[in-house]
Amino acid sequence: MLLIKCPWCGYRDQSEFSAQGEAHIARPVNPHELSEEQWGDYLFFRKNPKGVHYERWVHSHGCRRWFNVIRNTATDHIHATYRPDEPVPEFSDEETDQPA
Amino acid sequence: MSVKPKPYSIFSLARNALNYHQGWQKAWRNAEPKRDYEVVIVGGGGHGLATAYYLAKECGIRDVAVVEKGWLGGGNTGRNTTIVRSNYLWDESAGLYEHAMKLWEGLSTDLNYNVMFSQRGLLHLAHSVHDMQEIGRRGNAIYLNGIDSEFVTSQQVKEMVPFINLDCRYPVHGALLQKRGGTARHDAVAWGYARAADNLGVDIIQNCEVTGFQVEDSTVKGVETTRGRIGAKKVGCVVAGHCSVLAEMAGFRLPIESFPLQALVSEPVKPIIDCVVMSGAIHAYISQSDKGELVIGAGSDAYLSYSQRGGFDIIEHTVGPIIELYPIFSRLKMLRQWGGVVDVTVDRSPLISKTPVKNLFFNCGWGTGGFKATPGSGHVFAHSIKTGDMHPIAEPFSINRFNTGALIDEGAAAAVAH
Ligand SMILES: Cc1cc2nc3c(=O)[nH]c(=O)nc-3n(C[C@H](O)[C@H](O)[C@H](O)COP(=O)(O)OP(=O)(O)OC[C@H]3O[C@@H](n4cnc5c(N)ncnc54)[C@H](O)[C@@H]3O)c2cc1C
Ligand SMILES: [Zn+2]
Numbered sequence: 001m002l003l004i005k006c007p008w009c010g011y012r013d014q015s016e017f018s019a020q021g022e023a024h025i026a027r028p029v030n031p032h033e034l035s036e037e038q039w040g041d042y043l044f045f046r047k048n049p050k051g052v053h054y055e056r057w058v059h060s061h062g063c064r065r066w067f068n069v070i071r072n073t074a075t076d077h078i079h080a081t082y083r084p085d086e087p088v089p090e091f092s093d094e095e096t097d098q099p100a
Numbered sequence: 101m102s103v104k105p106k107p108y109s110i111f112s113l114a115r116n117a118l119n120y121h122q123g124w125q126k127a128w129r130n131a132e133p134k135r136d137y138e139v140v141i142v143g144g145g146g147h148g149l150a151t152a153y154y155l156a157k158e159c160g161i162r163d164v165a166v167v168e169k170g171w172l173g174g175g176n177t178g179r180n181t182t183i184v185r186s187n188y189l190w191d192e193s194a195g196l197y198e199h200a201m202k203l204w205e206g207l208s209t210d211l212n213y214n215v216m217f218s219q220r221g222l223l224h225l226a227h228s229v230h231d232m233q234e235i236g237r238r239g240n241a242i243y244l245n246g247i248d249s250e251f252v253t254s255q256q257v258k259e260m261v262p263f264i265n266l267d268c269r270y271p272v273h274g275a276l277l278q279k280r281g282g283t284a285r286h287d288a289v290a291w292g293y294a295r296a297a298d299n300l301g302v303d304i305i306q307n308c309e310v311t312g313f314q315v316e317d318s319t320v321k322g323v324e325t326t327r328g329r330i331g332a333k334k335v336g337c338v339v340a341g342h343c344s345v346l347a348e349m350a351g352f353r354l355p356i357e358s359f360p361l362q363a364l365v366s367e368p369v370k371p372i373i374d375c376v377v378m379s380g381a382i383h384a385y386i387s388q389s390d391k392g393e394l395v396i397g398a399g400s401d402a403y404l405s406y407s408q409r410g411g412f413d414i415i416e417h418t419v420g421p422i423i424e425l426y427p428i429f430s431r432l433k434m435l436r437q438w439g440g441v442v443d444v445t446v447d448r449s450p451l452i453s454k455t456p457v458k459n460l461f462f463n464c465g466w467g468t469g470g471f472k473a474t475p476g477s478g479h480v481f482a483h484s485i486k487t488g489d490m491h492p493i494a495e496p497f498s499i500n501r502f503n504t505g506a507l508i509d510e511g512a513a514a515a516v517a518h
Contacts, residue, residue, distance in 0.1 A: 048356055048357050071403075
């Protein structure tokens with residue numbers, strides 16, 4: 001079970017949250033102008049990296065707000081969490097975002 | 101070259117017993133990689149090994165290497181709960197999984213290796229009116245595809261599994277039964293295919309990780325590995341949870357995400373359950389291995405991860421319903437728990453496909469339920485690699501269905517994971 005820092009509520013058990021997949025995928029502005037390739041790519045194709053992953057989570061059983069997490073999918077270490085309106089934070093590979 | 105392997109038989113067993121079992125040959129050679137092969141298969145799980153076997157046996161291509169980063173069957177093949185069935189909703193899936201089922205039925209003889217395939221019958225429980233409607237629809241669709249499928253009442257379920265608690269938090273209204281469904285020994289499937297493929301000249305190379313592809317003019321020419329470059333006219337990539345990692349090396353993305361999936365087994369007990377019982381609605385399924393352990397499949401974690409572990413809370417969510425349905429198991433101790441990395445597509449159907457790189461084929465996306473398809477998957481993939489055109493059974497499972505919209509939606513349709 002992960003310990004995740006909601007930007008508003010602080011550290012909570014992962015069971016309070018739901019994972020919502022890859023972050024920073026912008027919805028195309030004019031979907032009707034896209035080819036099948038482009039639309040399918042937007043909807044279904046993902047990076048699925050083994051390593052650093054930028055992903056969205058929602059604090060479903062808490063404040064119900066959405067935010068972003070930087071997590072290493074090989075180790076499950078969380079490097080940082082940030083609000084949707086914040087810039088992507090800098091992080092170092094060694095640092096994990098856990099309470100001291 | 102090695103000594104010609106001797107077939108296994110009752111006589112070889114007797115002969116070796118007299119010898120205190122000192123005379124058995126190794127089941128396959130420990131091959132050194134050659135510089136070039138006609139076909140390189142990446143991934144020594146059941147699907148990769150089956151592909152190599154059918155290439156050699158049926159397609160006349162014996163210049164084949166299987167390249168595995170760890171040990172044979174160390175991926176999901178050796179971590180799964182071994183359930184085999186072919187009762188899927190859609191025609192495309194019925195074609196694929198029933199093709200596999202027919203091959204399972206003759207597999208031990210074909211491979212001269214006992215894969216302990218046991219058609220002990222498989223029940224899908226229905227816990228609500230909605231569940232009953234779902235099995236009604238699916239059961240009839242399966243039947244119309246010529247695959248065995250029977251409806252049983254809750255009383256018949258009770259006769260098959262006398263200690264089940266029908267009237268609990270998850271009341272049992274009825275079930276769908278596939279009598280030809282059951283289990284097989286997972287390791288034996290990998291080892292049996294490896295031995296039979298090796299016997300036909302296939303090189304099996306373990307502890308050899310593919311780290312890149314050599315691509316010229318959008319055509320694959322070989323693979324880079326931790327044991328040097330290996331040239332190949334064609335490459336088949338069968339690496340399950342790691343397919344996106346390999347796709348990235350080749351320069352494209354897949355419609356797949358990788359999640360941890362767990363299973364656990366209890367301490368061994370005397371025979372108590374002689375069929376497989378599954379419940380999609382509460383995600384609890386159970387069978388008993390020949391060693392006597394209860395084999396329990398858990399759910400997958402909801403977030404992407406390659407950690408091959410899985411969260412502790414998932415075990416609790418699995419064991420809870422098991423004890424509710426089978427109170428008799430409440431005092432059993434659990435012996436082992438483990439996880440695999442499963443490659444999940446949005447429509448819960450696999451990818452057996454060409455890729456943007458010529459002569460590079462991918463077979464993946466089997467997610468939480470590909471063990472049952474091992475022989476069929478390897479068989480149609482081998483024929484596709486041989487001809488360069490996808491086998492008719494494999495054709496609907498191409499990657500570009502995610503662009504055309506022709507999804508094969510087993511996730512939404514069947515609501516069952518394995
Ligand atoms: C807990 C659990 C329970 C399951 N239960 C069932 C079930 O009851 N019924 C069912 O039908 N299915 C089940 N499945 C799913 C099933 O296990 C898989 O779909 C199936 O085994 C996949 O086989 P495979 O040969 O494609 O993959 P794998 O057996 O995972 O083989 C892939 C191989 O590729 C290797 N590899 C990866 N990267 C590289 C590289 N770079 N270079 C070289 N080699 C590489 C890996 O080491 C691995 O050995 C379950 C899975 C899990 C995890
Ligand atoms: Zn919150």
